[in-house]
Amino acid sequence: MHSKDGPAGRAGSGMGSDGDVDALAALVADAEGAADDARLAQVREVRVLAAAGVLAEKQTAGASERVKAREMALRGIAAELAGVFVATDRTLQRRIDEARDLVDNFPVTMAAWEAGRIVRGHVRVIQEVGCIAPADAREEFERIAIEKCEGETPNRVRDALRMLAERLHPRSFTERHEEAAAGRCVRVQTGPDGMSDLIATLPTVIADGIVDRLTRQAREIITARAHASTPDTRADADGATPDADTTSRDGSSFVDDARTIDQVRADVLSDLLLAGTPALDPTATGDSDGTLGAIRAHVEVAVSALTLMGHDEGPADLTGRSPIDAVTAREFAGNTPSWDRLLTHPVTGTVLECDSYRPTAAMVRLLRARDRHCRFPGCRQPAIRCELDHTIAASDAGATHVCNLANLCKRHHDVKHHTRWHVRQLPGGRPLVAFTIASTAARPPAGRDDEQPPGALSPPPRSGGRLHAPFGSEPPF
Structure with missing residues (x-):
């Protein structure tokens, strides 16, 4: 649909003319051939x-x-x-x-x-x-x-x-997993230039949780680094402004930290394995411990009621990424502090509805369960690391409703707002989102793709726009 900017705010967004649209259509036709x-x-x-x-x-x-x-x-x-x-x-x-x-x-x-x-x-x-x-x-x-x-x-x-x-x-997957788990191990593979690969063969749910926790901790460090590099321009009681070269917002040593998120993850992993705690914790103050070590891994598991009750040993679904055994899924279910009951299609497993519908948090959980990943065609960024986007912007009276929300990763969120691509929520009651390239001449007033009330599901694209790479009959897992 439309971006947050109104029709008058698209001059620099690369929208181009209808001649460009025709040229692109010709390129697409040639590519198809x-x-x-x-x-x-x-x-x-x-x-x-x-x-x-x-x-x-x-x-x-x-x-x-x-x-x-x-x-x-x-x-x-x-x-x-x-x-x-x-x-x-x-x-x-x-x-x-x-x-x-x-x-x-x-x-x-x-x-x-x-x-x-x-x-x-x-x-x-x-x-x-x-x-x-x-x-x-x-x-x-x-x-x-x-x-x-x-x-x-x-x-x-x-x-x-x-x-x-x-x-x-x-x-059964459970039986095969028990045999495979007996081969879990840690090994080192020596590489060039004084580097080596530390390889841990673990149950998928454990490995996924480890990466999630490391990622959360790394992002906390990078966020603190961004704050530390921002000078404090507030004047003191005498009207003097602190020197930006010597004062950071938290006085930490992260001002000159230029590590990438991969490097931070590797360093945090090394600290945790060797010392049990991150060596540098930007949340620590004085002699007290910080909160970085308190960050816990988050994993999402979709498991059928029959499996939970022990009537089925079929695998559960780890955030749509890989199967996990029924025993582990039941163990997780017994320890989880909260539940979202998902109504799924009996054959395809498509998430249709969630029975907990409370403001904000419940909607986020439902949308994560529904989308599983960024909704851009082919993108595999997990929904838990995506941004929720209003298909019709709130500034244009778009409703904060599941039919008007979709998970987009940062890259494709920007694509939606700054290029010719637009999001369209498909009709039929299915939790689907498709990206469409719309002709500038066919765009209706107020920047919307149709005249339905904000938040409503849109009809199929008109002949003025080309639906590009639509999803199939169910959301991609």
């Missing part, structure tokens, strides 16, 4: 490589040492094709095996790819995740996976497809 040509060429290449694998099988039929004979035949064919594809014979042999697996074991996916329903990235994700599903459930997995992929970017559907494949696995 190029993408179609590339897709058909990719499909043909996979089928050629799969046929090479079949030829190797035929050449070794009836051989006494069939495994070795097939390997030699495959090496010979790969060496022959390596010159054509300008790659090593080892690379070609691996690609032949992957192509054979795709053509033989994922025929529904190949057909959807050839028909243009999905792209190469979707195919890779389906093939990578689909190996978890048993052979007799593979066709069902492919059918549901393709439906989820349509209209979504590959990375956005990866975790949803993993959850789907895990539920189709003949062994």
